[in-house]
Amino acid sequence: MNQCTIAMVGCLSTVLFLKGLGFKLEQIRSILSDERPERVLVDLLDQQTASLQSGIAEQKQRLDDCLQLRKALTVSASDFVSSTLTDMATVMNTTTTHSLRTTYFVMLAIALPATLLQIACLVIGVMTDVWWPLPVAVLLAIALTVAAMKYYRSRVQYLCPACHETFQPGMREFVFAAHTPKTRMLTCPHCGHRGYCMELSI
Numbered sequence: 238m239n240q241c242t243i244a245m246v247g248c249l250s251t252v253l254f255l256k257g258l259g260f261k262l263e264q265i266r267s268i269l270s271d272e273r274p275e276r277v278l279v280d281l282l283d284q285q286t287a288s289l290q291s292g293i294a295e296q297k298q299r300l301d302d303c304l305q306l307r308k309a310l311t312v313s314a315s316d317f318v319s320s321t322l323t324d325m326a327t328v329m330n331t332t333t334t335h336s337l338r339t340t341y342f343v344m345l346a347i348a349l350p351a352t353l354l355q356i357a358c359l360v361i362g363v364m365t366d367v368w369w370p371l372p373v374a375v376l377l378a379i380a381l382t383v384a385a386m387k388y389y390r391s392r393v394q395y396l397c398p399a400c401h402e403t404f405q406p407g408m409r410e411f412v413f414a415a416h417t418p419k420t421r422m423l424t425c426p427h428c429g430h431r432g433y434c435m436e437l438s439i
Contacts, residue, residue: 249356249360251269252265252269252359253356256356259285260281262375265359266359266362266371267281268281269359269363270363337438340393340438343388344385344388344389348385351377351378352378354377358371359371386408387408390405390411393405393438393439394437394439395421395434395435396435396437397425397428397430397434398430398432398434398435399428399430399432400427402428404425404426406421410423411423419435419436420433420434420436421434421436
């Protein structure tokens with residue numbers, strides 16, 4: 238293995254390590270291309286630490302809110318049978334017949350090559366000082382992300398917790414809505430209720 242190959246492998250390892258810490262590719266580029274990378278890294282680590290601490294605080298607040306709401310929530314036995322069990326049956330029937338695994342696999346197949354291409358272009362830029370492939374890779378990644386989001390939206394629908402109707406949100410609302418792995422904050426077009434709606438496969 239020649240010196241150039243060893244250097245590229247080392248650079249790639251550094252990029253992957255920094256990306257694993259949550260740094261964006263543009264931040265990694267600024268670190269690796271600076272004359273004193275340790276100084277830039279210290280500043281970015283301080284920012285990343287503050288961001289992670291803020292995120293932990295937000296998650297804790299959400300957990301506290303959920304626990305408080307759970308304590309305050311009261312439903313009658315008839316409501317539980319008519320609404321909660323109906324929702325559960327709908328979810329079980331839908332997810333059993335139409336699994337989301339294929340959808341997730343396609344999303345991964347789109348996202349992974351785009352990410353690897355950006356990393357490769359970043360490594361090439363650091364090693365050769367040729368940077369034009371990186372913005373091209375970023376634009377390609379954006380296009381692939383848009384395509385992936387459109388595909389994902391076409392494969393799912395959402396269950397309104399108020400009227401129990403299913404619907405598909407508009408693209409803009411779908412992209413920018415707050416969400417969890419299984420729910421999304423949406424407005425039901427049937428009854429107008431706005432809240433977290435459960436995601437179902439089509």
